[in-house]
Amino acid sequence: MDDAELLRRLCEGDERSFTELVRRYNTTLVRVARYYVNSEASAEDVVQETWMAVLRQADRFEGRSSVKTWLFRILVNRARTAGVKEHRSIPVDPTGSGDGTLANRFDQGGVWTDPPAPFTDAIESAILNERVIALVRGAIARLPEPQQAVVTLRDVEGLSTAEVAALLELSEANVRVILHRGRARVRGEVESTIKGGGS
Amino acid sequence: MRLTAHPLVCREAVELMSDYVEGALSRKDRRLLERHLADCPHCTEYLAQLRLTIAASGSAGPEDLEPEALDEIVELFRRFRDDPDQRT
Numbered sequence: 001m002d003d004a005e006l007l008r009r010l011c012e013g014d015e016r017s018f019t020e021l022v023r024r025y026n027t028t029l030v031r032v033a034r035y036y037v038n039s040e041a042s043a044e045d046v047v048q049e050t051w052m053a054v055l056r057q058a059d060r061f062e063g064r065s066s067v068k069t070w071l072f073r074i075l076v077n078r079a080r081t082a083g084v085k086e087h088r089s090i091p092v093d094p095t096g097s098g099d100g101t102l103a104n105r106f107d108q109g110g111v112w113t114d115p116p117a118p119f120t121d122a123i124e125s126a127i128l129n130e131r132v133i134a135l136v137r138g139a140i141a142r143l144p145e146p147q148q149a150v151v152t153l154r155d156v157e158g159l160s161t162a163e164v165a166a167l168l169e170l171s172e173a174n175v176r177v178i179l180h181r182g183r184a185r186v187r188g189e190v191e192s193t194i195k196g197g198g199s
Numbered sequence: 200m201r202l203t204a205h206p207l208v209c210r211e212a213v214e215l216m217s218d219y220v221e222g223a224l225s226r227k228d229r230r231l232l233e234r235h236l237a238d239c240p241h242c243t244e245y246l247a248q249l250r251l252t253i254a255a256s257g258s259a260g261p262e263d264l265e266p267e268a269l270d271e272i273v274e275l276f277r278r279f280r281d282d283p284d285q286r287t
Binding site: 022024027044048051052056102109116118120132133137139155176183187190191 | 223245279280
């Protein structure tokens with residue numbers, strides 16, 4: 001069932017529809033909130049406030065954006081306010097420095113000396129196996145902010161770069177730099193786990 | 200932004216790949232990267248891995264919530280349903 005239908009049923013008082021929306025989005029909401037506030041507990045509080053606001057405003061949703069975008073906007077407004085109260089300084093991804101995951105893997109001329117350990121062949125084409133999905137999921141959860149918020153919104157939730165930029169009040173160029181770093185880190189984690197033979 | 204037109208080395212190629220996947224490279228950089236990829240199996244593997252991890256991110260689906268966390272939020276719903284005027 002799509003999000004808009006869940007929201008409609010929620011307006012009629014259907015608990016299961018609300019629970020399903022919570023299941024779909026709570027983790028992402030916590031991750032994005034974490035970009036603005038100082039602690040996990042504080043992020044969870046902001047997310048609870050967000051769900052309260054969803055309950056109050058659900059019947060006023062007009063479908064001019066997707067439910068997802070509407071939900072993220074409610075969250076970001078609250079998270080930003082909470083962050084200001086906490087005097088949280090928003091983490092910046094300093095431009096100009098690398099992501100660190102590929103340090104020492106090139107020679108002085110910039111050619112691979114320690115090339116990527118192949119893993120794409122080991123995975124059945126077109127079918128993403130559960131193991132890679134689990135590795136990627138874990139790696140995203142360990143990304144520092146703002147990479148975690150940006151990678152979650154862009155690659156997990158499928159928002160466009162422009163939507164992510166507007167939501168987080170970043171330039172699109174910055175979103176792309178942050179995305180590049182975050183993706184490189186996630187790939188690096190998958191590679192080192194597979195190379196190390198771990199799970 | 201790259202202004203030089205020399206052939207890319209691997210380190211530079213890797214820096215461009217996320218934007219390449221996004222379709223955000225200039226024509227010139229895209230061509231330079233594709234020329235490099237045609238001759239470099241390691242960078243080609245890197246790109247395949249990047250695409251794979253992005254695809255895996257998108258198909259991960261929602262993570263399981265801790266039951267207590269879900270219960271707390273569902274409790275909000277019940278309180279709201281029973282008293283929609285409450286503002287706390």
